[in-house]
Amino acid sequence: MKSNSKAIAAARRTLLAGLLTLAACAVQGALAHGPSRQKVIEGVDIDAPADKVWALVGDFAEGWPKWHPAIEASSADNGNAVGSLRRLTIKGGKFLVERLDLYDPSTMTLKYVIRSGDALPVTNYSSMVTVRADGNKTHVEWRGAFYRGYPNNDPPPEQNDEAALAAVTGVYKTGLENLKAVAEKK
């Protein structure tokens, strides 16, 4: 009886291993990302000096929860050094791990890519944020390039190009709106 259940458990393990191998093969055969790269470019004019805005946006490691309403917490393994990985906890429990690829305080520009996470229905996401002084005011531009979440043809609606565009546009718009509100606060 006992040896019988052991045999069943072993058979189950073998079956599971086989299924995982099959799944891995299926993933291997698939594309790394969807067919067409998408982009979103959003900007905002802020009635505050650029230094003040950069102090918020330029703190890649820990600063974004101070202005982005969807981000609950942020921590990074190497501060604002290029290559640093930050983990963003999104309100509602989802997360993103992002890597800082360029950090240039002289031009107030940073670039980052998403390395993993479940908060956005996208793949191969890269992004750039630039802060540009315009007299005593500031213009911020946030742009992103990415593919939809579903890599092959005929994506489900929640993982198609439109879903990816809507999600990223939402993140940028709500973020920039609140950045403006926070930066313009006296």
Added chain:
Amino acid sequence: MAPRPRCRAVALALVLLALARAPGAVPYAYITDQGSDDVAVLDLADGTRVATLKVGHAPVGVAVLAQPARVFVTSPESHDVQVIARGATPRSDRVEARLPAGELPVGVAVDARAARLYVGDMSAGRLLVFDAIGLQATGSVAIGRGPGGIAVDAEAGRVYVADRDDDAVAVVDTRTLARGPDIAVGQHPFGLALDAALRRLYTANVYGNSVSVVDLALGRRIADIAVGAAPYCLLLHPGLHRLYVSNQHDDSISIIDTQTLQVVTTVATGGYPEGLDLAPDGNRLYVVNWMDDTVSEHDARSGKLLRRFAGGRNNRGMGSFVVPE
């Protein structure tokens, strides 16, 4: 006495030929707009858009054939290749055929001498071959995973394909379509450029941030050159011994001296530069900037940015897109 109609036709043809070949004639660029399912035809004298041709869904790759005057365009999301027949002027261009092209056609190249068209099916990992005159599929061969750029080596009777997801270049015999041994290159190769004079092949390695140099006689990589972030397309200027590299994540091009294999300069472009091509006289370089929907014109020698033209939505221009005079 009035000339006979046949003579008149010949005379007219000669006049048209003379006009078409007039020195200083202005080239046109045929640039794929992935976001609006069309090809924008730009007059490179001033960047004016002179025609817009509706093609398949989400067009990316483009290749030009001089005779007969055709432009081939890959549309990955409608799984086909559009054949544009060029008229006397771009306004009389028309899409004359659609060729079914597997699951996800992206890379495309023309072998003018053999009148052949090569298309890479990125999803199925196949190289598809078409008769570029008769517009018929003539064969296909399994290559590696995620084929991107294609380069035709007419002299050696080979075609090279960047197998992006294998970090390798596939080598295919153009006569038998037999696949030879792969050539290992840097990480995630996409763009290719053949240097026929130096018997070399270059690959742009998107994840490696480098360009691999392959010695075709040895059949292996002999160097990796560090360039900008996410290099994508390559273009060789044989006369100047320059290799142009579009660095997508750096909004720049690197210019490599192919004799010293050193980066001589890095020049700012528009956002997310991709496709590269030269004016027929070799003096101007055109860069298609995907992020800001522009085409930038550069001095081919110095790389200096000269002008910026408005492009189409999500323009890519992956391949040869400037038509000969």
